[in-house]
Amino acid sequence: MSVVVCKDLVKRFGSALAVDHVNVEIQDGEFMVFVGPSGCGKTTTLRMIGGLETVSSGEVYIDGELVNDVAPRHRDIAMVFQNYALYPHYKVFDNIGYTLKLRKRPKHEIKQRVTDVATMLGIENLLDRWPRQLSGGERQRVALGRAIVRNPRLYLMDEPLSNLDAKLRVQMRREIIRLQRQLGTTTIYVTHDQVEAMTMGDRIMVLRFGQIQQIGQPETLYNQPANMFVAQFIGSPAMNVFPGRLEGTGQELTLVADIGHFLLPPEFVARIGRDSVGPQGPREVMCGIRPEDIRLGSVESDSGRPRALVDLVEGLGSDAYVSLSVGDTMLLARTPADARPTENENVTVDLNLNKLHLFDFESELSLLN
Amino acid sequence: MKRLNLLKWLSIIFFAVPMLFILVFPFMVMVSTSFKTLQEVSQIPPTFIPRQPTLENYREVWEIIPLATHFRNSFLLGLGEVFLIMVLGVPAAYSLARFRYAGRQPYMLFLLVTQMFPAVVVILGLFRLVAAYGLVNNLAVVAVAAASFTMAFCIWLLTGYFSAIPPEIEEAAMMDGNSRLGAMIRMTLPLARPGLIAVAIFAFMDGWNEFLFSLTFISNDQFMPLTVGLFRFISRFQIQWHHLMTGSLLATVVVVALFMMVQSNLTRGMVAISEK
Numbered sequence: 001m002s003v004v005v006c007k008d009l010v011k012r013f014g015s016a017l018a019v020d021h022v023n024v025e026i027q028d029g030e031f032m033v034f035v036g037p038s039g040c041g042k043t044t045t046l047r048m049i050g051g052l053e054t055v056s057s058g059e060v061y062i063d064g065e066l067v068n069d070v071a072p073r074h075r076d077i078a079m080v081f082q083n084y085a086l087y088p089h090y091k092v093f094d095n096i097g098y099t100l101k102l103r104k105r106p107k108h109e110i111k112q113r114v115t116d117v118a119t120m121l122g123i124e125n126l127l128d129r130w131p132r133q134l135s136g137g138e139r140q141r142v143a144l145g146r147a148i149v150r151n152p153r154l155y156l157m158d159e160p161l162s163n164l165d166a167k168l169r170v171q172m173r174r175e176i177i178r179l180q181r182q183l184g185t186t187t188i189y190v191t192h193d194q195v196e197a198m199t200m201g202d203r204i205m206v207l208r209f210g211q212i213q214q215i216g217q218p219e220t221l222y223n224q225p226a227n228m229f230v231a232q233f234i235g236s237p238a239m240n241v242f243p244g245r246l247e248g249t250g251q252e253l254t255l256v257a258d259i260g261h262f263l264l265p266p267e268f269v270a271r272i273g274r275d276s277v278g279p280q281g282p283r284e285v286m287c288g289i290r291p292e293d294i295r296l297g298s299v300e301s302d303s304g305r306p307r308a309l310v311d312l313v314e315g316l317g318s319d320a321y322v323s324l325s326v327g328d329t330m331l332l333a334r335t336p337a338d339a340r341p342t343e344n345e346n347v348t349v350d351l352n353l354n355k356l357h358l359f360d361f362e363s364e365l366s367l368l369n
Numbered sequence: 370m371k372r373l374n375l376l377k378w379l380s381i382i383f384f385a386v387p388m389l390f391i392l393v394f395p396f397m398v399m400v401s402t403s404f405k406t407l408q409e410v411s412q413i414p415p416t417f418i419p420r421q422p423t424l425e426n427y428r429e430v431w432e433i434i435p436l437a438t439h440f441r442n443s444f445l446l447g448l449g450e451v452f453l454i455m456v457l458g459v460p461a462a463y464s465l466a467r468f469r470y471a472g473r474q475p476y477m478l479f480l481l482v483t484q485m486f487p488a489v490v491v492i493l494g495l496f497r498l499v500a501a502y503g504l505v506n507n508l509a510v511v512a513v514a515a516a517s518f519t520m521a522f523c524i525w526l527l528t529g530y531f532s533a534i535p536p537e538i539e540e541a542a543m544m545d546g547n548s549r550l551g552a553m554i555r556m557t558l559p560l561a562r563p564g565l566i567a568v569a570i571f572a573f574m575d576g577w578n579e580f581l582f583s584l585t586f587i588s589n590d591q592f593m594p595l596t597v598g599l600f601r602f603i604s605r606f607q608i609q610w611h612h613l614m615t616g617s618l619l620a621t622v623v624v625v626a627l628f629m630m631v632q633s634n635l636t637r638g639m640v641a642i643s644e645k
Contacts, residue, residue, distance in 0.1 A: 052540050072543045079544045085537035089559050102546035146545070 009058035033201030078147035260306035288357035402614035439598035449512030450576035462527030530564035
């Protein structure tokens with residue numbers, strides 16, 4: 001079992017800075033997810049941990065050992081690649097058993113372990129096939145089998161589900177989670193899909209432009225995003241964000257926005273940082289509210305609330321996503337399917353103010369404690 | 370549809386057949402001449418089918434010149450070039466395909482530029498160098514000189530081929546326990562086999578057909594390849610066409626036989642290289 005520590009990790013490709021002072025510690029047995037948009041440095045960070053990229057500066061420790069200059073084959077790490085990277089000129093049996101063969105394990109041991117792993121993954125009937133004869137899901141299982149068979153101290157997975165169709169992706173996601181829990185091996189998983197990150201990770205590290213935005217448990221990132229980028233990246237559909245202004249002082253704060261004026265509850269005000277509003281006057285902020293925290297009402301019954309025009313209703317079976325125009329502001333709300341409005345209908349909008357998010361207008365950092 | 374068929378047949382009759390005839394005709398003349406006497410060869414008007422066919426040329430050509438020795442030397446030249454290309458060219462191509470380092474792009478341009486210079490431009494300087502070091506009548510020197518002109522093209526071909534093999538396969542092998550060199554040998558080279566065979570055949574045929582360096586650096590019968598050995602049938606006053614054509618035909622047959630043995634690999638390799 002292992003602990004992975006990255007200290008001030010930097011990677012440059014020429015003048016381009018791909019990884020910018022990443023500091024992270026991954027605990028023994030943890031399923032850690034690196035997530036972010038394309039080009040954010042998550043795969044580069046993973047590859048530096050695996051030894052497939054050199055480190056420009058900084059240090060990588062695995063189980064307390066500095067591994068910057070240690071070759072990949074000596075780090076006792078297994079990796080699952082996005083495009084599976086199966087050896088096309090070896091059959092499935094030899095693909096899985098290759099690492100054991102390199103380690104000069106006896107033939108009977110190789111056969112036993114390969115068979116055990118194949119049975120675990122449900123591919124025991126594929127051992128005599130060539131990779132080109134396999135489907136995408138089967139190839140992914142073989143790639144997993146190749147990683148599992150030698151029982152390494154760390155698994156690295158680089159977007160292993162990206163090339164699968166949606167249904168298979170969900171199925172394989174569950175398989176990977178089950179396997180990791182069964183084996184208990186520390187795993188670092190890279191994805192650009194925040195749904196994968198939220199459902200799979202014990203903790204998530206969000207990256208952008210090579211820099212860490214936030215590290216935390218999925219619920220923490222969802223409920224307490226550190227900045228606007230994390231707030232909008234995590235959660236599907238994305239958080240609604242609109243500009244506003246905080247007016248008032250002390251415990252009496254009013255949010256003034258295009259969609260309306262909202263007196264903020266005292267319990268919410270208590271969470272706002274001390275310097276958010278002060279003698280200098282109203283403060284410009286960015287406001288965030290998740291679609292499920294917007295309640296829609298009928299204009300006949302809720303006369304005091306902001307009014308909105310329904311632009312589009314997208315039904316998803318049990319839920320519906322409702323696109324609204326409130327003045328110049330566009331919002332997306334989520335409602336139960338049986339309460340969905342019709343398009344071009346006027347509705348009222350009720351924001352759950354205790355679930356509101358506030359971000360500094362300039363730095364986009366969260367203003368909430 | 371009818372019009373397409375007509376066009377097809379017209380292009381076969383007026384283009385393909387004449388082209389085929391033009392390409393095959395010299396070979397047919399070579400075969401025909403190898404069965405003629407010198408008198409019949411010199412005859413006007415020339416005959417295509419020998420009036421008095423003879424197999425004597427096939428016996429005499431082995432006695433007049435040390436043809437077996439020339440065959441051996443040509444084989445050695447061909448194999449020598451293949452060896453040099455494989456040992457030096459393959460690692461060079463791999464590094465160009467896989468690694469990023471200062472000077473890589475200029476070097477690849479340099480490889481292209483060297484293709485613009487024919488060997489004859491440097492032959493005099495090379496000869497003086499070879500003679501100064503006492504390396505005349507040395508097949509290895511000829512192989513090195515010939516390979517140095519073929520190397521650039523082979524590196525270009527192989528770089529393209531290696532680039533098309535996903536680097537993740539090697540990376541997976543390195544994670545599994547291979548060194549970089551081990552991953553190259555166990556993964557990249559087997560997967561690049563069609564391309565390697567195509568390049569090896571190209572290098573062998575270049576060595577087999579090598580003439581300029583052999584003519585310049587070798588004066589001793591025992592070290593002459595076929596190209597120079599057969600050239601000796603062309604003297605100042607006469608050309609021994611019947612022996613020349615017989616020797617050339619024998620030299621061609623060997624290469625054709627070799628080609629047919631590896632044809633499937635060659636076709637696969639060249640197609641793959643062109644696709645990459």
